[in-house]
Amino acid sequence: MQTLSIVLTCLICLPVARVCQGFNISQPQGQVEGVERSDVTLVCLVSSETPVGPVRWYKGAGSERRHFYSGFPKGGDKNDPRVTWTAEYMTVNYSITIRDLRVSDTGEYYCEKYTKADENKPYASGPGVTLTVRGVPIITGPASRVKVGNDLELTCEVNGVSDITVKWFKDEQEVTPEHRDTSWGGKSRRSVIRLTPKIQDIKSVVRCQELGLSALNPLEDKFHLKDAIAVLPGVPVIENPKLVLGDSVIMTCKLSGIYPRDINVTWTWDKTFKSSQSQHAEEHENGTFTVTSVLSFTVKEDMRGTQLTCQAGYEGLTPVSATVTLGVRGFIVSQPQGRVEALERSNVTLVCVMSSESPPGPVRWYKGNGSERTHFCSGAPKGGDKNDSRVTWTAEYMTVNYSITIRDLRVSDTGEYYCEKYRKKDENKTYASGPGVTLTVRGLPIITGPASRVKVGNDLELTCEVNGVSDSTVKWFKDEQEVTPEHRDTSGGRKINQKCHQTDTKDTGHQVCRLVSGVGTLRSEPSGGQISLEGHHCSFTWSASHREP
Template identity: 30%
Template sequence: MVPVMQELPLMCLILLLLCRDLGVGAQESQGFSLQQPETKVSVALGETITLNCTISGLVGPGPVRWLKGWGSETKTIYDQRGYPLARVTRAVAESNTDFTIRIRNAQPEDMGTYYCVKFVNGDKGGYEVFQRGSGTEVSVQAKPNLPLVSGPEQRAEPGQSVPFTCTTGGFFPEKIGVKWFKNKDPMMAQLPRVTAWGAKTYSMSSTVLVTLQKDDVRSQLICKVQHSTLQVPLHERYQLSRILRVPPSVEVRTEPSPVELNRTVTFTCLLKEFYPANVSVSWLENGIGIKVENVFRPLQLSRGLFELKSQVEVQATEEKNGSTITCMVVHDAQAPVNSSAFLLISNPGQGGLSKGFQMGKGASGMGCLPGW
């Protein structure tokens, strides 16, 4: 009997301690509630994120914290013991039941799932999770940047098909719409390519092919971007004159020949419907440069193209009979083109004049038209 009586106090002690621990645990959890009502919150870029959390009932000592994410990538956003981030404040300061927080100046990197968590002192020191909310998923609605339309680096000529690209970025959510117009006419384009860009935002690229026309000097491309964050679409314009080159047609005209001896003969070089305006004209007599007294400037037509008239005067002396008078044109730093005409002098002894002609081909394969 003695050994049994000696073991009873030890067993009672163990049961007493176990009951006490169970009693404390039940008391700490009895009546405690943590409410995190919103499952999703969406704000615009730069606005304030409000995350609601309230607690009620009694619980053991330990802080309330807001955590972003759960598991290995958890980040503390707010700690009741005084370690908030710079943009985070309490909605109700010093409250022991309302732990609603506000995150100012919402940024794309603020997107994620936030948890309100009550911690208690752990048996081995530190804190242990006592209860957490169901989580609030935060999305930041970010407007796309102003679109940018880019074209080829070098000019192209009528009949060529060239690509143009419209890009924008920094938007969320991912869904975005793009429409192309040439002047007021809608255009078919490739499906936009949307990719991840920066901190949880997206970028978009859309490409359209345009076959250039001679009259596109006044034309423009328009890229319109539609997104859920926009009340009206964003748009960007691109003037096709920035990349269009229309080579001139070159024609030399002069009066009918042969001409009388010692007469002053005027040769006219006509450059028709070209763009842009930068062009240089020089005159040659049998391959040797002729000084031009009057320099004419290009004249812009109503369609935006240019024309230019250049003239040179040649004295019809006997030694110039049969000379080739050439107009050499360099347009927009391209290979030169030329057109030529002959200077034919009549024989005074023969009396009558015969109909003259013009000839010549330039580097571009342009020929001359019959003279006036």
């Protein structure tokens, strides 16, 4: 930067010769270059503190001359509010600092001395300083986003300078002239480039650089292409879950490989608009996103057959969409077991699963049908209903699983069990009922012997009684040898007798009654003996009595 130091000797003097002799004003900078929105100092030094009088700054010459700054503006003059004296105490230094420079500040600035005796006539004037304010390059992009693969136009405008060079760079690579268009307009330079962005340009930066009076201090503006381009998804993917009447469901619309993440998503029921309630975004390495839009609602009867559309897009671009037809199922109570067989004094679980948590309301278990129907178990029994004390809910927290466990089963527990759903707004009317489950409780075989000992050689009669089962097969075994038919007598009902016609001392051993049915074999012993469980078998050891004649 060239600096000119000019000293202008006072040519205009007052009558007092000693005041004029040697007085001068120095504006040594000659030319100053500033940058838009920055600060600059214009230097003015006077050779003496006398004569007494103000110092004023003016911009321009001739008809364009106007007051710019002074300590005490005269008449209608006003100070520019951005200007201050540079020195705290002005004696010979009347330099000024201009803040927040504008391109319009470009021009000639003159520092002038006045005397108190005649404040309307300059006593001395400096040679002036030329201030050139370089406008900061400003890049503007399109009004709306441009789809990748289409042309993108960027404009760089620089004001206040006519003899400058403008260059474009994309990721440090200069844009070649065939992609650059430069036009002039007064003291400004407007340059336009056209690019065809790709997906990888999400991370690209474009720079517009201007070189003013000094090529060593270029000014530039940056533009991130991610602010102007858009990557649209393919066809959205709508997850269509099973819809159950009264259920609260979440529908999702998945948009893969998009940019930017803030895409506009709307849902519509046929032609009724419904906005997306929330979105979740996952970023990929190339800068694109997979966005999942979520819509939650409660399934209603009138939604059956309704078309639900997910539409996504960016302002100014054609959106993409996908549509599904909703299928609504009724509320279902599932009791999948059908039939369950269990043993007396054991535990059993009866399964009941709801198709949905809603509508809110209790679930109750009933035993039997018609006039034999009785309340068996529920969370909060109503009226005079009572829960069977042996029954508990199987799950710790009931949402859709309302299975129950019955402990210490009795033969009398045999029967049909129904799991039923009720709504909170009408707890006296069944909302949905399961198909029921048939529970059959098999009683354990019980052997009873004679009231007193039997003499060897006399007949011995043992009775095996089984309760709760009608379609079973009963077999007798003596020392693991099945008793032949002639030694077995089966009576009606569920009591089976066996007679041993001739007892002997060798009869000491095991007498076993085995009950055979669908779930296995039961063995039992005479009453009064000690029961030992061997899997599903129960055995009894007895001794024949031998008495001397």
